[in-house]
Amino acid sequence: xxxxxxxxxxxQANWRAVGALSGVFALxxxxxxxxxxxxxxxxxxxxxxxxxxxxxxxxxxxxxxAFFQIPMGALSDRIGRRRVIVVGLIIFALGSLLAASADTxxxxxxxxxxxxxxxxxxxxxxxxxxxxxxxxxxxxxxxIGASIxxxxxxxxxxxxxxxxxxxxxxxxxxxxxxxxxxxAWLLLTVPNLxxxxxxxxxxxxxxxFREPGFAGLxxxxxxxxxxxxxxxxxxxxxxxxxxxxxxxxxxxIYLPVLLAAxxxxxxxxxxxxxxxxxxxxxxLALAQVAVGLALMAFTxxxxxxxxxxxxxxxxxxxxxEAHLPARVSxxxxxxxxGTALGLYSxxxxxxxxxxxxxxxxxxxxxxLPVTLGSAAALVxxxxxxxxxxxxxxx
Numbered sequence: 001x002x003x004x005x006x007x008x009x010x011x012q013a014n015w016r017a018v019g020a021l022s023g024v025f026a027l028x029x030x031x032x033x034x035x036x037x038x039x040x041x042x043x044x045x046x047x048x049x050x051x052x053x054x055x056x057x058x059x060x061x062x063x064x065x066a067f068f069q070i071p072m073g074a075l076s077d078r079i080g081r082r083r084v085i086v087v088g089l090i091i092f093a094l095g096s097l098l099a100a101s102a103d104t105x106x107x108x109x110x111x112x113x114x115x116x117x118x119x120x121x122x123x124x125x126x127x128x129x130x131x132x133x134x135x136x137x138x139x140x141x142x143x144i145g146a147s148i149x150x151x152x153x154x155x156x157x158x159x160x161x162x163x164x165x166x167x168x169x170x171x172x173x174x175x176x177x178x179x180x181x182x183x184a185w186l187l188l189t190v191p192n193l194x195x196x197x198x199x200x201x202x203x204x205x206x207x208x209f210r211e212p213g214f215a216g217l218x219x220x221x222x223x224x225x226x227x228x229x230x231x232x233x234x235x236x237x238x239x240x241x242x243x244x245x246x247x248x249x250x251x252x253i254y255l256p257v258l259l260a261a262x263x264x265x266x267x268x269x270x271x272x273x274x275x276x277x278x279x280x281x282x283x284l285a286l287a288q289v290a291v292g293l294a295l296m297a298f299t300x301x302x303x304x305x306x307x308x309x310x311x312x313x314x315x316x317x318x319x320x321e322a323h324l325p326a327r328v329s330x331x332x333x334x335x336x337x338g339t340a341l342g343l344y345s346x347x348x349x350x351x352x353x354x355x356x357x358x359x360x361x362x363x364x365x366x367x368l369p370v371t372l373g374s375a376a377a378l379v380x381x382x383x384x385x386x387x388x389x390x391x392x393x394x
Contacts, residue, residue, distance in 0.1 A: 022147035027179070037160055050364065068118075262318060284316075
């Protein structure tokens with residue numbers, strides 16, 4: 001019997017689409033993250049550079065992402081996800097080229113801001129939810145989260161390695177190339193789905209904050225990316241001083257730490273998929289993020305303490321990155337999924353901006369332990385909030 005022309009089953013089609021979108025997201029996020037482990041040290045030699053402006057350069061993409069995620073997510077509800085994703089990738093590539101050509105800290109800030117204007121996270125995540133039946137949605141979102149985590153981990157290795165070969169401007173050029181590759185991959189592999197009717201009177205979707213759990217999840221992603229970006233204002237210099245390794249050698253730390261963190265995160269994801277344990281896994285992940293930051297703050301002079309803190313931090317962080325988008329897609333109406341994920345992504349990237357700018361300012365006026373300790377305290381407050389007043393539906 002000839003089976004060469006058989007159509008894929010709905011489940012096979014779902015996994016193909018999720019895999020393709022994971023590839024698009026991973027290429028885009030790789031371009032964002034590769035400068036994280038190298039920008040802070042490289043930018044020290046740029047004209048006008050200060051700790052506050054370096055932090056702004058690291059996190060400014062978040063404020064333009066935050067501004068554009070809501071309209072781009074809502075626009076994807078109206079004209080289709082794929083069109084919005086292509087436009088966003090083009091804008092991101094242009095911002096990468098601008099940052100690559102910059103010779104002052106202000107030029108880097110401008111390029112990073114334009115990168116952020118290519119706000120496609122909401123459209124991609126909404127498209128994943130569109131092609132995925134409810135019973136597969138958590139696992140599909142976990143795959144997207146894993147692709148982001150994988151891109152993050154790979155960038156922690158590639159960023160330092162590439163900095164020694166092509167420099168930070170070369171990394172920005174490479175991100176533009178990756179954006180073009182992501183466009184080609186999207187058009188070749190992801191179907192152009194028909195636009196679903198949008199619910200009347202949704203506006204900016206602020207009523208979504210009345211949905212059970214949505215407000216807590218949105219606050220959560222804001223805090224998570226605030227502390228991540230604040231940490232990377234500090235981490236390159238902290239690793240250099242505590243381990244004696246140059247920035248191009250930091251991959252030797254990031255690679256084993258992230259592999260070990262993923263190994264620690266997988267059992268948490270499996271338990272969260274069982275439903276009733278999801279909230280407990282969220283609380284555990286938040287505790288890990290806070291403890292990891294605190295451990296780094298109290299052991300800044302010792303390599304083992306910094307590395308152990310990184311490991312604990314990244315277990316919690318990678319779990320939350322995989323789990324939170326799936327929860328958002330479950331608690332909001334289907335017709336407003338793009339708008340909801342736009343609000344969620346806006347909070348995520350606004351957190352990155354506040355973390356970069358605020359972390360740089362705080363570091364300029366205080367010290368490494370105070371900055372890391374403040375981040376840990378903020379996560380502890382979020383943990384208390386989620387444990388006492390904001391239990392999402394399982």
